[in-house]
Amino acid sequence: MGDSSTGPTLAQKAIAEFIGTFMLVFSVGCNVITGSGTWAGLSIGCTLMVSIYALAGVSGANFNPAVSLSLGLVKELEWKVVGVYIGIQLLAGILAGVTYGLTLGDVFNLAPGPSYGWWEAALAEIIYTFMLCFVVLNVATPRGNNQGGQFYGLAIGFVVVAGAYAAGHISGAAFNPAVAAGVDVSSIGKGFGWCIIYALYEMIGAALAAALFNVVRSSSTSNLPKLVSEFLGTYMLVLTVGLNVIGKSPAPVLSIASALMCMIFAIGNVSGGHFNPAVTAAIVMAGRDPALKASTAIMYTVVQLLGGTAGAFTYMLMEHGATVALKPGKGYGWYEAWLCEAVFTFLLCYVVMCVATTKVYPKMTQYFGFIIGSCVTAGGWAIGAVSGGSLNPAVSTGLALTDLIKGGGLLNLVAYSTFELLGAVAAAVVFSVTHRAEYEKAKLNEAERLA
Numbered sequence: 001m002g003d004s005s006t007g008p009t010l011a012q013k014a015i016a017e018f019i020g021t022f023m024l025v026f027s028v029g030c031n032v033i034t035g036s037g038t039w040a041g042l043s044i045g046c047t048l049m050v051s052i053y054a055l056a057g058v059s060g061a062n063f064n065p066a067v068s069l070s071l072g073l074v075k076e077l078e079w080k081v082v083g084v085y086i087g088i089q090l091l092a093g094i095l096a097g098v099t100y101g102l103t104l105g106d107v108f109n110l111a112p113g114p115s116y117g118w119w120e121a122a123l124a125e126i127i128y129t130f131m132l133c134f135v136v137l138n139v140a141t142p143r144g145n146n147q148g149g150q151f152y153g154l155a156i157g158f159v160v161v162a163g164a165y166a167a168g169h170i171s172g173a174a175f176n177p178a179v180a181a182g183v184d185v186s187s188i189g190k191g192f193g194w195c196i197i198y199a200l201y202e203m204i205g206a207a208l209a210a211a212l213f214n215v216v217r218s219s220s221t222s223n224l225p226k227l228v229s230e231f232l233g234t235y236m237l238v239l240t241v242g243l244n245v246i247g248k249s250p251a252p253v254l255s256i257a258s259a260l261m262c263m264i265f266a267i268g269n270v271s272g273g274h275f276n277p278a279v280t281a282a283i284v285m286a287g288r289d290p291a292l293k294a295s296t297a298i299m300y301t302v303v304q305l306l307g308g309t310a311g312a313f314t315y316m317l318m319e320h321g322a323t324v325a326l327k328p329g330k331g332y333g334w335y336e337a338w339l340c341e342a343v344f345t346f347l348l349c350y351v352v353m354c355v356a357t358t359k360v361y362p363k364m365t366q367y368f369g370f371i372i373g374s375c376v377t378a379g380g381w382a383i384g385a386v387s388g389g390s391l392n393p394a395v396s397t398g399l400a401l402t403d404l405i406k407g408g409g410l411l412n413l414v415a416y417s418t419f420e421l422l423g424a425v426a427a428a429v430v431f432s433v434t435h436r437a438e439y440e441k442a443k444l445n446e447a448e449r450l451a
Helices: 010-034 037-059 065-073 079-104 118-139 152-171 177-186 194-216 224-246 252-271 277-286 294-318 334-356 368-387 393-404 411-434 436-450
Strands: none
Touching: 010 037, 010 079, 010 177, 037 152, 037 252, 065 079, 065 118, 065 177, 065 194, 079 177, 118 152, 118 194, 118 224, 118 252, 118 294, 152 224, 152 252, 152 368, 177 194, 194 224, 224 252, 224 294, 224 393, 252 368, 277 294, 277 334, 277 393, 277 411, 294 393, 334 368, 334 411, 393 411, 411 436
């Protein structure tokens, strides 16, 4: 790859990939064996995040054969380098597995969770490996959302946070052939072979990520890249909601907020990263995106609802037909649930407009995804016990339509969506009052253009 005067050598890059992958797999093993519980997913995600920030300037910080494959498929990494990286990553993963086994005197086997089989594990590993590789391609490559942004490590690391809590009970949440190899080889006395199958799943996810990256980052002047982006973001959000709730995740709000944050960072500059009909409605009503015509907003809403419904039927399939009811929590009535949904949907929509659409007031160019995702953290913990904390008609639609099969009704869906949209209306009105200078600037610019 050239001498040290022009950049890191291939040997230096290989060392960086070894260090990052070793630390990631060692962190996985320590968290599982010591029973970190609630914070295990966060620990593993943060290990990946800090390693990315530390070593991205040396090797690109792949630390995952699936990521390297996806980068090769979109021609962001030479195939010679892909081959070297994959070999080093697998070696590092295996050595890390042996090391944590010897250090802690214990190992654990790689296999689908109790009551889950190969195909549920396949869906979990394919979908969340897709998400991981898709986010990498979108936040850390020149064709993606990498215009000097420093949020790439946060976005990539927290995909693991989202997926670990959502799908850990199904597949173990490897999302990485090096992790799978390290865990499987270290526990070879308890059985071996799943790492090969998992690697196949994960490589399928990587290939899917490369294909859809090419779609959303195409030079097409049609609405296709935007509509695909809105579908994917909403799909991943609703899928993560359902898996966390049904799987009784110890940190569901953190996982769901992370999923939203990561997808906003990844494709926010393609479609705006709404993933929510209420957000789209607020932006249109407040006139915050001149390029978003009413017809396009309708298409956004349709694909968001389709994405939410597809995500819900996917988690229903993975969870043996289990669904999530859209209804008030125990001890609370419809009035409390509806009002809470309106208030925190207002917060979400208002914050989106304040941090991602302003021109006169400062725009949060580095933290927008984290800030918007944190609205879900705020609402999820504040009112989750009251209403479930949907804050999104696409989430409400997915939950209600799947629960309809179990005898649920559509009245809940109509009520929740109505109050969520009322929150969006309130956000648009309040924004127009508090950010009047935005509209005055727009009028001035238009007058200058016509002069």
